[in-house]
Amino acid sequence: xxxxVVYYSMYGHTLQMAKAVAEGATISxxxxxxxxxxxxxxxxxxxxxNEFASQVREQQKNIPVxxxxxxxxxxxxxxxxxxxxxxxxAQMKQLIDSTTQxxxxxxxxxxxxxxxxxxxxxxGGQETTLLTMxxxxxHLGMLIVGVPYSTPGMIHTEARGGTPYGATTIAGGKGELxxxxxxxxxxxxxxxxxxxxxxxxxx
Numbered sequence: 001x002x003x004x005v006v007y008y009s010m011y012g013h014t015l016q017m018a019k020a021v022a023e024g025a026t027i028s029x030x031x032x033x034x035x036x037x038x039x040x041x042x043x044x045x046x047x048x049x050n051e052f053a054s055q056v057r058e059q060q061k062n063i064p065v066x067x068x069x070x071x072x073x074x075x076x077x078x079x080x081x082x083x084x085x086x087x088x089x090a091q092m093k094q095l096i097d098s099t100t101q102x103x104x105x106x107x108x109x110x111x112x113x114x115x116x117x118x119x120x121x122x123x124g125g126q127e128t129t130l131l132t133m134x135x136x137x138x139h140l141g142m143l144i145v146g147v148p149y150s151t152p153g154m155i156h157t158e159a160r161g162g163t164p165y166g167a168t169t170i171a172g173g174k175g176e177l178x179x180x181x182x183x184x185x186x187x188x189x190x191x192x193x194x195x196x197x198x199x200x201x202x203x
Contacts, residue, residue: 001199004032004035005035006078008080009036009080011052013118013175017167020167020187020191023191024190024192025194035063035064037094052175068098071102074111076197079137081129096137114146114166117166119169120171120173126163145194160182162183
């Protein structure tokens with residue numbers, strides 16, 4: 001059983017979450033594939049001028065770029081993207097927009113899917129990003145898996161991540177914050193739940 005975790009990260013927050021999701025998805029008989037989405041050449045030039053973003057890019061250089069074949073071969077897929085004006089980033093949207101043939105052939109139908117995101121602030125669009133990420137996945141016929149409120153840490157009032165729609169974290173306006181341990185634990189739960197649902201679907 002193959003579980004694909006595919007993400008985009010410029011400042012490392014979504015990368016940390018992706019690794020936690022992948023750890024959670026590593027259940028019995030599960031092969032977890034961690035993939036990043038292709039960067040735009042024009043954004044690469046911007047990253048060249050940003051020391052912190054350049055360091056994060058270096059950290060990811062050995063993580064393969066996701067392909068349509070990776071999506072095709074996966075039994076479940078968990079998508080991670082930072083928010084851009086309440087939506088997923090363009091890099092992730094480009095990957096999903098490249099799945100036309102998979103959609104036409106029904107190759108993603110019945111596969112479990114999950115989503116996670118990072119935002120600059122508490123009200124930076126976490127839930128709208130997760131919900132809009134789900135829309136094309138529903139068009140592909142995927143089965144959306146969320147995070148139940150029975151998960152420890154889900155019911156809270158302090159400023160941090162965690163929603164029933166998927167895992168989240170708050171990065172800060174300049175990326176100065178790091179995912180809290182609770183955010184990463186919820187990320188692991190998301191990964192585990194998607195993998196468990198995938199195992200049940202396959203059985």
